Amino acid sequence: MRFVYPQGKIKALTFSYDDGQIYDRRLAEIFRKGGMKATFHLNSENLGPNREKDVFIGEDELEEVYHGHEIACHGLQHRNPTTISGQQMLLELQEDRKELERMSGKLVQGLSYAFGNYDASVIEIARSLGIKYSRTVQSTMGFFPPADFMAWHPTCHHDNPRLMELGQQFLNIMDFYELPIMYVWGHSFEFGRSGNWDVIEAFVEKMSGRDDIWYATNMEICTYNLAVRAQEFSADGLTIYNPTAVSVWLKTKNGIIVVGSGETKYVGEH
Numbered sequence: 001m002r003f004v005y006p007q008g009k010i011k012a013l014t015f016s017y018d019d020g021q022i023y024d025r026r027l028a029e030i031f032r033k034g035g036m037k038a039t040f041h042l043n044s045e046n047l048g049p050n051r052e053k054d055v056f057i058g059e060d061e062l063e064e065v066y067h068g069h070e071i072a073c074h075g076l077q078h079r080n081p082t083t084i085s086g087q088q089m090l091l092e093l094q095e096d097r098k099e100l101e102r103m104s105g106k107l108v109q110g111l112s113y114a115f116g117n118y119d120a121s122v123i124e125i126a127r128s129l130g131i132k133y134s135r136t137v138q139s140t141m142g143f144f145p146p147a148d149f150m151a152w153h154p155t156c157h158h159d160n161p162r163l164m165e166l167g168q169q170f171l172n173i174m175d176f177y178e179l180p181i182m183y184v185w186g187h188s189f190e191f192g193r194s195g196n197w198d199v200i201e202a203f204v205e206k207m208s209g210r211d212d213i214w215y216a217t218n219m220e221i222c223t224y225n226l227a228v229r230a231q232e233f234s235a236d237g238l239t240i241y242n243p244t245a246v247s248v249w250l251k252t253k254n255g256i257i258v259v260g261s262g263e264t265k266y267v268g269e270h
């Protein structure tokens with residue numbers, strides 16, 4: 001018996017793109033066309049009335065550009081988390097959250113650390129402000145879910161020469177371990193400036209349309225994994241109680257089983 005993703009899918013693919021520059025328009029569309037979901041980490045001060053119009057996405061086009069994807073924090077002004085005071089960091093995150101929630105009309109609970117920099121006190125501040133996960137810039141080149149979602153190390157940057165090879169490895173994964181994630185990150189301006197859109201187009205094409213992959217945002221994957229980790233079991237391990245608001249899915253010898261919110265279920269062999 002092991003946990004799987006919703007509808008019994010065995011792996012999850014996600015993306016994270018930072019800074020909210022105008023090239024997000026094209027990138028968000030590439031992901032949508034490929035049936036994929038991404039997370040866009042934004043600095044809300046850059047989107048407001050004083051924005052540089054030929055550099056950043058505008059507040060008034062958030063819904064149009066990012067529909068189907070997740071909007072998340074990247075710090076109000078993109079300041080370096082580890083060199084500003086705790087009070088300044090608190091404002092960077094709290095104000096960014098408030099602004100992005102006001103602009104999007106949605107709950108914003110995700111973060112990627114500006115410059116990839118963080119330490120224990122930055123994590124503590126972010127967590128206390130209701131942030132559920134935060135992405136780093138440390139590539140793992142692997143697919144294990146993070147031990148701590150507040151230090152969520154991605155698989156690789158899209159520029160990594162092994163991107164397509166890692167994609168193939170991910171496609172080949174059977175269910176020998178639980179809840180694998182392939183997580184690709186970058187900045188859309190890297191495509192915009194160098195013109196290498198073919199890198200992400202080829203990757204999306206290769207990875208799209210697979211029945212066993214859950215195409216999800218960072219937050220969806222975080223929420224699901226945290227729900228799985230919160231499941232409670234009987235002493236013999238055969239009865240499961242789901243104390244969370246999220247349905248969880250298991251693959252057992254009797255097939256795929258779903259345990260709904262608040263439900264208690266026997267998951268042993270009949």
Ligand SMILES: [Zn+2]
Pocket residue numbers: 018019074078114115
């Ligand atoms: Zn950034």
